[in-house]
Amino acid sequence: MANETIAVFTKNRTNPAYDAARIGAERTAARNGMRVLHFVPDKPDDIGQQIALVDQAIAAHPDAAVFVPVHLTALDDSVRKLNAAGIPIVNILNRLAAGRVVSFVGSDDYRLGRDIAAYLFRHIGGKGDVLIMEGVPGAVTSQDRVRGFHDAAREYPGIRIVATRVGDFQEKTARKIMTEFLAAKIHIDGVLSANDVMSLGILAVMEAAGLSVPVIGVNALPEAITSIKAGKLLATVDFDALKIACIATEAAIRHLRGETVPAEIILPVQVVDRTNYQPWDRPSRRGNARAGTT
Numbered sequence: 001m002a003n004e005t006i007a008v009f010t011k012n013r014t015n016p017a018y019d020a021a022r023i024g025a026e027r028t029a030a031r032n033g034m035r036v037l038h039f040v041p042d043k044p045d046d047i048g049q050q051i052a053l054v055d056q057a058i059a060a061h062p063d064a065a066v067f068v069p070v071h072l073t074a075l076d077d078s079v080r081k082l083n084a085a086g087i088p089i090v091n092i093l094n095r096l097a098a099g100r101v102v103s104f105v106g107s108d109d110y111r112l113g114r115d116i117a118a119y120l121f122r123h124i125g126g127k128g129d130v131l132i133m134e135g136v137p138g139a140v141t142s143q144d145r146v147r148g149f150h151d152a153a154r155e156y157p158g159i160r161i162v163a164t165r166v167g168d169f170q171e172k173t174a175r176k177i178m179t180e181f182l183a184a185k186i187h188i189d190g191v192l193s194a195n196d197v198m199s200l201g202i203l204a205v206m207e208a209a210g211l212s213v214p215v216i217g218v219n220a221l222p223e224a225i226t227s228i229k230a231g232k233l234l235a236t237v238d239f240d241a242l243k244i245a246c247i248a249t250e251a252a253i254r255h256l257r258g259e260t261v262p263a264e265i266i267l268p269v270q271v272v273d274r275t276n277y278q279p280w281d282r283p284s285r286r287g288n289a290r291a292g293t294t
Contacts, residue, residue: 005035006252008085008245009053011070013042015169015197017219017241018068021092024245025066032253037062043137044170054078058085064252066104066245068093071186081273088255090248093241094140101244102255105248105265107239109141112218112269113122113148113194116237118155119271120190120216123234127158128189131181133202135169142169145194145218162186167198174198178205191215194238198225203232220272220280228277235273238280243267 008025011016022038029036031132039057041049054285059082065082067089079099082089085275091101102287120130127164132149135142136137146164153159167174174193182205190213206212214234217224219241227233244267251261272280 003035004063004256005036005037005060006249007039007057007060007065008068009039009057009065009067009069010155011041011050014039014044014171015236016193016223017195017197017239020221020242021068021221021245025249028246028249030252030254034253036249045139045168047074048073049165050075051078058082061114062087064088064090064256066090066092066248066252067094067096067101072140072143073097074138076147085119088252090252090255092244092248102267103248103251103253103261103263105244105267107244107267108269109144110148110151112237113192113254114152114237115148115269116216116218116271117149117152117192119160119273120214121152121156123214124189125157125158129160129162129187130190130192131186131188132164133167133174133177133191133193133198134160134164135167137166137170142194146166149192156288162188163182167193167201169195169197171197171201171207175205178202182206182209182211190234190288193217193242195219195222196233197238199233199236200224200227201210203227207232208266220270222280222282225272225277225280225282228272228274229281235271238267238270238272240267272288 039053076098089101091104134146165177196217196219217236220236220238224236
């Protein structure tokens with residue numbers, strides 16, 4: 001297998017979760033004497049660029065692909081092209097809407113959103129006005145997490161979702177949107193954010209404004225754990241992209257070896273707060289990820 005390659009498609013270079021995913025894929029491939037080719041849009045989550053990257057990957061003739069789409073349905077034709085080229089796909093994080101895959105590896109984003117929302121609602125006493133910061137609207141992870149947020153809110157009659165804003169899973173965007181939201185002087189008692197990166201941007205804006213309301217995140221990134229330890233971020237929920245990519249790359253390798261792999265591998269949901277953060281308290285991988293990927 002020394003000459004075999006795995007094409008790894010991630011959505012951007014701005015979210016540390018995808019840095020971690022690339023590291024996970026590289027480590028697993030290296031242990032098995034294989035090589036990884038990374039295909040990452042220069043513009044975060046750009047549909048046209050990912051479509052072009054699929055064509056580029058097919059021309060490179062990889063033996064398998066680990067794939068997270070930037071949009072729920074816009075990559076359908078590209079996935080069919082990978083199928084037609086005989087390149088087996090292990091789908092991660094965002095479920096593909098079309099085509100054939102060897103396996104899907106990810107988390108239960110609906111339950112993840114519901115559980116972390118319920119945590120926030122209990123923390124504020126089951127009543128209050130809450131802002132939702134969603135990710136990329138076309139990403140199934142954001143859609144499922146936000147659906148979980150809303151379903152949890154229905155179980156708490158005292159909770160009112162006062163607004164939903166789009167942060168695109170990006171810290172810079174979340175900072176801009178939160179700045180605009182605060183300028184509108186809408187009262188809130190808490191914030192549900194669809195990922196840690198946006199949560200940290202929201203916290204920075206509120207801190208600069210001299211405000212403090214509980215904020216939750218998703219991913220359990222090292223930076224989020226640091227914020228939890230400092231008493232800033234209330235809680236997050238484990239969505240370990242490094243582990244998911246490791247498992248997905250292993251599944252691709254086993255498939256290439258002729259072994260049977262599960263059609264679906266779902267990681268358990270775990271809320272992380274100041275009472276249990278220790279297993280997630282590890283140095284940030286982000287600098288190493290940038291140095292080791294393309």
